[in-house]
Amino acid sequence: MEAWFIIVVSLCVCVLIRGIFFSLHTKAKTFPTPPGPLNIPFISSLLWIRKSFAELEPILRALLAKHGPIVTLHIGPRPAIFIADRALAHQALIQNGVVFSDRPKALAASKILSSNQHNISSAAYGATWRTLRRNLTSEMLHPSRARSFSGIRKWVLDTLLTRLKSESETSHSVRVVDHFQYAMFCLLVFMCFGERLHDDIVRDIERVQRQLLLGFSRFNVLNFWPSVTRFLLRKRWEELMRFRKEQEDVLVPLIRARKEKNLKQENGLKLNPNDDVVVSYVDTLLDLELPEEKRKLSEDEIVTLCNEFLNAGTDTTSTALQWIMANLVKYPHVQEKLVEEITRVLGEKVGEKREVKEEDLQKLPYLKAVILEGLRRHPPGHFVLPHAVSEDVVFNDYLVPKNGTVNFMVAEMGWDPKVWEDPMAFKPERFLNDEGFDITGSKEIKMMPFGAGRRICPGYTLALLHLEYFVANLVWNFEWKIPEGGDVDLSEKQEFTMVMKNALQVHLSPRI
Ligand code: HEM
Numbered sequence: 001m002e003a004w005f006i007i008v009v010s011l012c013v014c015v016l017i018r019g020i021f022f023s024l025h026t027k028a029k030t031f032p033t034p035p036g037p038l039n040i041p042f043i044s045s046l047l048w049i050r051k052s053f054a055e056l057e058p059i060l061r062a063l064l065a066k067h068g069p070i071v072t073l074h075i076g077p078r079p080a081i082f083i084a085d086r087a088l089a090h091q092a093l094i095q096n097g098v099v100f101s102d103r104p105k106a107l108a109a110s111k112i113l114s115s116n117q118h119n120i121s122s123a124a125y126g127a128t129w130r131t132l133r134r135n136l137t138s139e140m141l142h143p144s145r146a147r148s149f150s151g152i153r154k155w156v157l158d159t160l161l162t163r164l165k166s167e168s169e170t171s172h173s174v175r176v177v178d179h180f181q182y183a184m185f186c187l188l189v190f191m192c193f194g195e196r197l198h199d200d201i202v203r204d205i206e207r208v209q210r211q212l213l214l215g216f217s218r219f220n221v222l223n224f225w226p227s228v229t230r231f232l233l234r235k236r237w238e239e240l241m242r243f244r245k246e247q248e249d250v251l252v253p254l255i256r257a258r259k260e261k262n263l264k265q266e267n268g269l270k271l272n273p274n275d276d277v278v279v280s281y282v283d284t285l286l287d288l289e290l291p292e293e294k295r296k297l298s299e300d301e302i303v304t305l306c307n308e309f310l311n312a313g314t315d316t317t318s319t320a321l322q323w324i325m326a327n328l329v330k331y332p333h334v335q336e337k338l339v340e341e342i343t344r345v346l347g348e349k350v351g352e353k354r355e356v357k358e359e360d361l362q363k364l365p366y367l368k369a370v371i372l373e374g375l376r377r378h379p380p381g382h383f384v385l386p387h388a389v390s391e392d393v394v395f396n397d398y399l400v401p402k403n404g405t406v407n408f409m410v411a412e413m414g415w416d417p418k419v420w421e422d423p424m425a426f427k428p429e430r431f432l433n434d435e436g437f438d439i440t441g442s443k444e445i446k447m448m449p450f451g452a453g454r455r456i457c458p459g460y461t462l463a464l465l466h467l468e469y470f471v472a473n474l475v476w477n478f479e480w481k482i483p484e485g486g487d488v489d490l491s492e493k494q495e496f497t498m499v500m501k502n503a504l505q506v507h508l509s510p511r512i
Contacts, residue, residue, distance in 0.1 A: 031394050031397065031398055031399040032398060032399060033072045033079055033081070033398060033399050033400075033401065033404075034067070034070040034071050034072045034081055034396075034398040034400075035067040035068070035071060035072065036063060036067065036071045036072040036073055036074075037063065037073070039074040052217050052494050053382065053383055053494065054382070054492070054493075054494030054498065055494075056073070057382060057409075057411075060073075060082055060084070060409065061412075064082075064084050064412075069083065069084050069085030069088055070082070070083050070084075070085070070088060070395075070396055070398060072404075076107075076223065076224040077107075077224060077225075078104070078403050078404050078405060079401060079403075079404040079405075080386070080404060080405045080407060081400055081404055081405065081406045081407065082407045082408075082409060083406065083407070083408050083409065084409040084412040084413070085413075086413045086416060086419070086444075086445040086446065086447075086448075087445075088395075088396060089408050089413065089441075089445050089448065089452065090441065090444065090445045090452070091395075091396075092395065092406070092408075092453075093387075093408070093441075093445075093451070093452045093453030093454075093455075094441065094442060094445075094452060094453050096393075096395075097453040097454045098125075098390070098454075099389050099390055099391065099393055100387055100389055100406060100453070101125045101387065101390075101453060101454040101455050102124055102125040102387065102388040102389060102390045103117070103121070103122050103123065103124060103125070103385070103386065103387065103388055104386055104387075104388040104404075104405045105117075105124075105388075106122055107223035107224070107226070108222060108223055108226035108229075109219050109220070109222040109223050109226075109237075109240060110122065110223060112240070112241075112244060113212070113219075113240075113244065113304070113307075114304060115298070115300050115301045115303075115304040118132075118297070118301045118304060118305075119132065119301075119304050119305050119307075119308045120132045120133050120136060120305075120308060120458070121308055121312070121385055125390060125454070126292075127290075127291050127292045128290055128291075128292060128293075131288065131289075131290060131291055132288075132305070133458055135284050135285070135288055136281075136284075136309075136458055136459075137458045139279070139281075139284040140191065140281050140284065141458060141459060141461065141462050143461075145279070146461070146462055146465065147358075148278055148279070149187075149190070149191055149278070150358055152187060152190045152191075152196075153187060153358070153466075153469060154355070155196075156183050156186050156187045156190075157183075157355075157469070157470065157473055159183070159186070160179055160180075160183040160470075160474075161473070161474075161477055163179055164176070164179060164474075164478065164508055165478075165508075165510065167179075168478070168507075168508035168509070168510075172483055172484070172507060173483035173486060173505045173506065173507060174505065174506055174507075174508055175503050175504070175505050176322065176325065176503075176504055176505075176506060177318070177322050177499075177500070177503045177504060180318040180321045180322055180470075181206075181314065181315070181318045182202075182206070183318070183470070184313070184314040184315075184317050184318045184321075184466070185202060185205070185206050185310070185314050186202055187313075187314075187466070188309065188310050188313040188314050189202055189205055189310065190280075191280065191281055191309075191313075192280060192281045192282060192306050192309050192310060193254045193255075193257075193258060193280055193281075193282055193306075194258065194278050194279070194280025194282065194283065195254075195257075195280075197254075201250075201254075204250050205250055205251070205310070208243070208246050208247040208249075208250045208251075209247070209307065209310055209311060209314075211243050211246075212243050212244070212247060212307070213311055213315065213495075213496045214495060214496065215239070215240070215243065216496055217494075218236065219236065219240050221233070221236075222236060222237060222240065247303065247307065248300070248303055251303045251306055251307070252299060252303065254282070255282055255286075255299060255302050255303070255306070258280060258282045258283060258286065259286055262283060262286065281305075281306065281309050282302065282306065285297055285302050285305055285306075286302070311496070312457075312459060313459055313462070313463070315380075315495075315496050315497050316380045316381070316463065316497055317380075317463050317466050317467065319380040319497040319498070319499050320374060320375060320378070320380050320463070320467055321466075321467060321470055321471065322499070322500055322503075322504055323374055323377075323378035323380075323500065324370065324371065324374035324378075324467065324471055325471070325474065325480060325504060325506075326488050326490065326500060326504045327373075327374060327377070327378075327426045327488075327490075328370070328471075328475060328480055329480045329481065329482055329488050329504065329506055330426075330482075330488040330490070331426055332481070334370065334426065334428060335475055335479075335480060337366060338366055338367060338370055338471075338472075338475055339475055339476065339511075341364055341365075341366040341367065342356060342364065342367070342472060342475070342476050345360065345363045345364060346360060354473075354476050354477055354511070354512065355473060356469070356472040356473050356476055358465070358469060360472075361465070361468045361469065361472065364468070364472065365432060366428065366432070367468055367471065367472050368431070368468065369428035369429065369430075369431035369432050370428045370471065371464060371467045371468055371471065372428070372431045372437055372439070373426060373427065373428040373430065373431060374426075374467075375414075375447070375449040376414040376420070376447045376449065377414070377415075377424070377426055378490075378492075378498070379410045379411055379414055379447075379449040379498070380449070380497040380498060381410060381449075381497055381498065382409065382410055382411040382498050383407050383408065383409060383410060384407070384408045384410060384448070384451040384455070385451075385455070386405040386406070386407055387405065387406040387407070387408070387455065388402070388404070388405055388406060389401075389402055389404075389406060390402070408448070408451070410447075410448055410449060410451075411498075413445065413446075413447055413448060414446075414447035414448075414449065419446050419447075420446075420447075439460065439464075440452060440456060440460075441453075450463070476511065477510065477511060477512075478508040478509060478510055478511060479508070479509045479510075479511055480506050480507075480508060481506065481507045481508075481509070482506070482507065483505055483506065483507040484507070486505055486507075488504065489501065489502040
């Protein structure tokens with residue numbers, strides 16, 4: 001075929017495709033963005049930027065009552081769209097998942113903490129995200145791999161029970177949240193680095209992780225007008241860089257140790273006697289290659305991915321665990337019903353060590369209902385991570401612009417009185433009627449504590465396993481009661497997750 005003919009046809013195709021995109025684009029541009037308060041450039045941003053998502057929640061509720069289930073706020077340099085309606089969430093995340101599964105472009109401070117979007121939660125919807133996510137799900141969270149860590153779960157449980165027992169012997173009232181956080185941390189640190197690390201090192205990792213995590217909202221402000229904040233908030237920028245450096249100082253030696261161990265193993269050399277032979281998250285990352293960039297991950301990126309793994313798996317789970325135990329203390333009849341179920345299935349086991357094994361969990365429907373009710377009533381995140389659309393789209397007769405963020409209001413959906421009768425009450429029974437509740441929301445979203453669609457939390461099965469295993473064993477080993485003169489206050493406070501404003505204090509008495 002003549003070259004000129006191919007060139008002319010190619011040009012025509014290009015013009016046609018451009019024409020189609022342009023017309024879609026201009027069509028989208030004729031629709032308004034979802035309604036919201038008046039946007040006065042710069043002033044509105046300044047107004048909203050100082051507010052945490054928790055402070056925004058009541059304001060959003062008022063806006064939703066006025067404007068309907070989808071509203072816009074102009075926070076910082078880009079519009080933020082909020083969706084509170086579960087059917088709209090399903091339409092966006094499941095039915096139009098390809099378009100709604102992107103993440104916003106990282107701003108200045110987030111770029112540093114995410115190694116320029118080289119982690120699962122912040123990566124754009126594309127090949128890098130797919131590779132990193134597939135690595136986590138198939139190499140770490142696959143049921144057979146998750147099973148290889150059951151020994152460590154038992155060890156962490158025993159340590160937790162011992163600590164609670166010894167504290168309950170000397171104190172009438174035990175503050176449990178620190179114990180829960182430490183237990184989840186030990187578990188995830190082992191999965192990440194494949195070693196039972198010395199207590200001091202685990203505490204050190206916990207320190208560097210938590211100082212970045214709790215500084216999250218303070219550092220967020222650095223994202224906006226970085227050229228100005230670098231000057232006006234110089235001290236905060238320095239603090240962020242120092243925290244990141246401290247994190248690298250603690251995590252890099254552990255990553256290098258793993259690299260050395262793997263090299264030894266490959267070369268058939270003798271390992272240290274305390275080297276556990278499990279595949280850790282770091283091992284999988286050291287082997288990984290990024291398809292688009294055709295290279296292995298840098299040390300900085302591995303630090304970022306370990307940071308994500310530890311944060312995603314510890315704080316969320318220990319927060320949920322505290323909320324669930326708080327409800328079991330506040331409502332003793334639920335606790336007793338749970339203990340009755342365990343006793344009925346496992347027998348009395350008086351005088352022996354009482355352990356609900358992982359394989360027993362499948363036989364405990366009321367336990368599963370308690371966990372689901374805990375996640376519905378107290379989702380650790382009241383919003384999923386901000387999403388973005390891959391192109392300007394018209395959604396529910398509004399323009400959702402490519403440069404904006406799309407936020408889904410998890411707590412609102414789980415508390416919707418149209419779906420959940422008496423939604424603020426803690427009633428696990430509501431999950432017993434369902435033929436196995438679908439937490440992924442693929443057919444219909446009734447609640448979405450783990451999100452829904454392509455960006456759904458990849459760790460949800462592991463999270464459920466951890467919650468079921470720990471809740472079952474905690475109530476089977478101790479009776480959990482309100483200390484004399486105390487109370488269980490279910491008020492919330494926003495940290496990285498939505499935690500109890502007044503930490504749970506309990507009186508524990510061994511059941512044996
Ligand atoms: C109770 C515990 C947990 C809760 C409530 C939770 C909740 C969530 C939510 C709401 C999202 C955002 C979904 C979205 O943006 O649409 C998310 C994302 C994520 N979670 Fe979890 N999570 C938990 C435990 C875990 C665990 C144990 C891991 C792994 C060890 C994990 C790893 C992740 C990752 C990597 C993402 C990013 C997914 C992506 O962007 O593709 N999470 N989680």
